[in-house]
Amino acid sequence: xxxxxxxxxxxxxxxxxxxxxxxxxxxxKNALKEALSAGYIVLENxxxxxxxxxxxxxxxxxxxxxxxxxxxxxxxxGAHEMDASIMDGSNRDAGAVSGVDGIxxxxxxxxxxxxxxxxxxxxxxxxxxxxxxxxxxxxxKDYFFDEFRYQQWLSIRDSDNFQLDHSIKKDxxxxxxxxxxxxxxxxxxxxxxxxxxxxxKFGRVGxxxxxxxGTYASxxxxxxxxxxxxxxxxxxxxAYDVSCLMEYKGLSLSEACMEAVQKRLKALGGxxxxxxxxxxxxxxxxxxTPGMYRACKDSEGKEEILIYR
Amino acid sequence: xxxxxxxxxxxxxxxxxxxxxxxxxxxxKNALKEALSAGYIVLENxxxxxxxxxxxxxxxxxxxxxxxxxxxxxxxxGAHEMDASIMDGSNRDAGAVSGVDGIxxxxxxxxxxxxxxxxxxxxxxxxxxxxxxxxxxxxxKDYFFDEFRYQQWLSIRDSDNFQLDHSIKKDxxxxxxxxxxxxxxxxxxxxxxxxxxxxxKFGRVGxxxxxxxGTYASxxxxxxxxxxxxxxxxxxxxAYDVSCLMEYKGLSLSEACMEAVQKRLKALGGxxxxxxxxxxxxxxxxxxTPGMYRACKDSEGKEEILIYR
Numbered sequence: 001x002x003x004x005x006x007x008x009x010x011x012x013x014x015x016x017x018x019x020x021x022x023x024x025x026x027x028x029k030n031a032l033k034e035a036l037s038a039g040y041i042v043l044e045n046x047x048x049x050x051x052x053x054x055x056x057x058x059x060x061x062x063x064x065x066x067x068x069x070x071x072x073x074x075x076x077x078g079a080h081e082m083d084a085s086i087m088d089g090s091n092r093d094a095g096a097v098s099g100v101d102g103i104x105x106x107x108x109x110x111x112x113x114x115x116x117x118x119x120x121x122x123x124x125x126x127x128x129x130x131x132x133x134x135x136x137x138x139x140x141k142d143y144f145f146d147e148f149r150y151q152q153w154l155s156i157r158d159s160d161n162f163q164l165d166h167s168i169k170k171d172x173x174x175x176x177x178x179x180x181x182x183x184x185x186x187x188x189x190x191x192x193x194x195x196x197x198x199x200x201k202f203g204r205v206g207x208x209x210x211x212x213x214g215t216y217a218s219x220x221x222x223x224x225x226x227x228x229x230x231x232x233x234x235x236x237x238x239a240y241d242v243s244c245l246m247e248y249k250g251l252s253l254s255e256a257c258m259e260a261v262q263k264r265l266k267a268l269g270g271x272x273x274x275x276x277x278x279x280x281x282x283x284x285x286x287x288x289t290p291g292m293y294r295a296c297k298d299s300e301g302k303e304e305i306l307i308y309r
Numbered sequence: 310x311x312x313x314x315x316x317x318x319x320x321x322x323x324x325x326x327x328x329x330x331x332x333x334x335x336x337x338k339n340a341l342k343e344a345l346s347a348g349y350i351v352l353e354n355x356x357x358x359x360x361x362x363x364x365x366x367x368x369x370x371x372x373x374x375x376x377x378x379x380x381x382x383x384x385x386x387g388a389h390e391m392d393a394s395i396m397d398g399s400n401r402d403a404g405a406v407s408g409v410d411g412i413x414x415x416x417x418x419x420x421x422x423x424x425x426x427x428x429x430x431x432x433x434x435x436x437x438x439x440x441x442x443x444x445x446x447x448x449x450k451d452y453f454f455d456e457f458r459y460q461q462w463l464s465i466r467d468s469d470n471f472q473l474d475h476s477i478k479k480d481x482x483x484x485x486x487x488x489x490x491x492x493x494x495x496x497x498x499x500x501x502x503x504x505x506x507x508x509x510k511f512g513r514v515g516x517x518x519x520x521x522x523g524t525y526a527s528x529x530x531x532x533x534x535x536x537x538x539x540x541x542x543x544x545x546x547x548a549y550d551v552s553c554l555m556e557y558k559g560l561s562l563s564e565a566c567m568e569a570v571q572k573r574l575k576a577l578g579g580x581x582x583x584x585x586x587x588x589x590x591x592x593x594x595x596x597x598t599p600g601m602y603r604a605c606k607d608s609e610g611k612e613e614i615l616i617y618r
Contacts, residue, residue: 087544092544092545092577093544094543094544098432098514099432099433099435117511117513118540119511119513119514119540120514120539120540120543120544121513121514121515121519121543122511122512122513122514123407123408123432123433123512123514124408124432124433124434124512125433125512126408126510126511126512126513127511127512129510129511129512130510130511130512133511201435201438201439202426202428202431202435202436202438202439203431203432203433203434203435203436203438203439204426204428204430204431204435205407205428205429205430205431205432206430210430210519210520210521211519211522211543211544211546212519212521212522212543212546212549213520213521216546230429231427231428231429234403234429234430234520234521235396235401235402235403235429235520236401237520237521237525237546237549240521240546240549240550240553241549241553244549244550244553244557245557248553248554248557248558249557249558268401
């Protein structure tokens with residue numbers, strides 16, 4: 001069995017030590033650790049990278065601290081619109097959903113799109129119909145209710161503002177969760193899930209459900225999951241950019257991530273970051289914001305759980 | 310003023326001379342010529358590549374022969390779901406809509422998303438709400454009604470089949486329209502619009518509204534508009550792949566298009582094609598299917614209107 005590795009993120013942005021309480025910091029780190037371990041155990045037991053990233057993202061989706069699934073922010077109508085995607089680097093199969101509500105784990109639904117349809121991306125009501133068809137339970141609103149998110153929405157609902165995450169300040173924190181992994185067979189996979197922007201309107205879709213932008217995986221190069229100002233990630237095609245920089249320009253994983261995030265994304269005005277792995281089990285966690293909730297672990301003893309730069 | 314160039318497509322697939330009547334062939338070629346001329350005149354008068362591709366796609370959307378806007382196929386509910394995107398290579402601004410209905414020209418709505426919002430992609434009801442907010446008329450169903458499309462849908466509505474275009478045979482024709490252009494300033498732009506798949510279910514989204522997959526433009530490299538088996542174009546990130554092959558691997562426009570369509574897309578099992586231009590006004594129309602409705606024109610006297618290989 002080759003080197004195994006996993007990396008996860010819980011969003012990037014203006015996450016400053018000065019604004020964090022010790023209790024909150026511990027809560028975030030514990031949540032990251034739990035998701036990391038859940039994914040790592042899958043790999044350790046000989047499971048696939050695909051299963052590992054799904055499992056890690058499910059734990060992050062179930063945690064109200066992060067803006068995905070259970071912790072999803074409120075849109076302009078006081079509802080939730082969640083997006084998720086997953087990609088298997090071994091065959092480049094992919095699945096994604098956009099604008100779903102009431103789904104406990106959108107990443108699991110994205111995987112079903114990959115496995116049970118000939119499609120990659122299902123959106124809105126159609127995606128909900130698919131979820132019902134395959135027997136996914138549709139949860140009541142109170143599962144997703146969070147007083148903090150609700151107050152945050154109330155504070156801006158009558159404005160034209162929207163926020164990328166739950167900071168009451170300007171939208172400088174991008175709420176998304178994601179995971180990438182390399183399994184013992186050298187297969188890579190990536191998954192991303194988000195609750196979108198507070199008070200968002202008009203069915204806006206960010207980069208999270210877009211293969212190539214927010215998520216990409218290929219055994220030839222790498223697996224990438226992004227978080228940040230989604231529009232800039234879409235226009236920069238960030239996840240596939242990392243792959244192309246490796247495949248066509250011969251850069252290493254860390255060189256490619258640095259080029260994509262610190263130079264190319266930044267040149268266009270984009271903020272955020274990503275986690276990435278290659279089939280050899282190398283890990284990179286790159287971001288151009290003050291902080292990114294992130295963690296990684298490999299079979300050579302590396303283990304990190306970090307928040308700030 | 311530098312060399313100006315435009316290329317358009319009206320879909321790719323199993324388009325065979327043996328199945329075409331002379332009258333149909335003339336009708337398709339006339340429609341292509343009209344759209345080509347409409348875009349070219351914009352460039353000739355010193356207009357932008359962005360205006361040229363929008364204008365050409367509007368003409369194609371208005372023509373019932375092609376599966377976009379007026380000629381859109383019926384989905385599983387007997388309704389229409391249209392997608393479109395547009396990208397400006399000069400600043401990489403982009404706009405897109407997915408799952409809209411009743412919009413005469415989805416490409417024009419995509420441009421408004423680019424110009425009037427901070428977003429790139431709006432979907433479904435949200436996109437329709439945006440359209441109403443900015444005063445876009447919502448047309449009645451009969452504008453989009455076409456007896457041929459309707460009969461085609463009736464013939465498979467009770468099955469689980471769906472078709473990528475109006476062929477009653479297996480879904481081997483991909484109905485999408487698109488345009489790319491280079492203006493006299495050396496700016497490039499791309500636009501794509503589709504009516505989706507006949508009898509499609511579950512809010513399936515193909516590559517047409519996805520920046521990087523179906524549409525991409527950058528003055529550093531090229532502008533690309535794709536048509537084909539959308540899921541494979543998404544997983545192959547075809548439009549941005551052409552750009553990366555040029556920028557990172559140093560390929561010419563035609564080498565990059567051939568590599569992306571004939572090798573990389575094909576290796577994954579994808580059928581279809583694309584039109585592309587670079588800032589120098591070079592044109593490429595590449596496809597791996599028996600036919601692609603296509604046309605191109607430049608200021609050095611090149612003019613082609615073609616259907617078969």
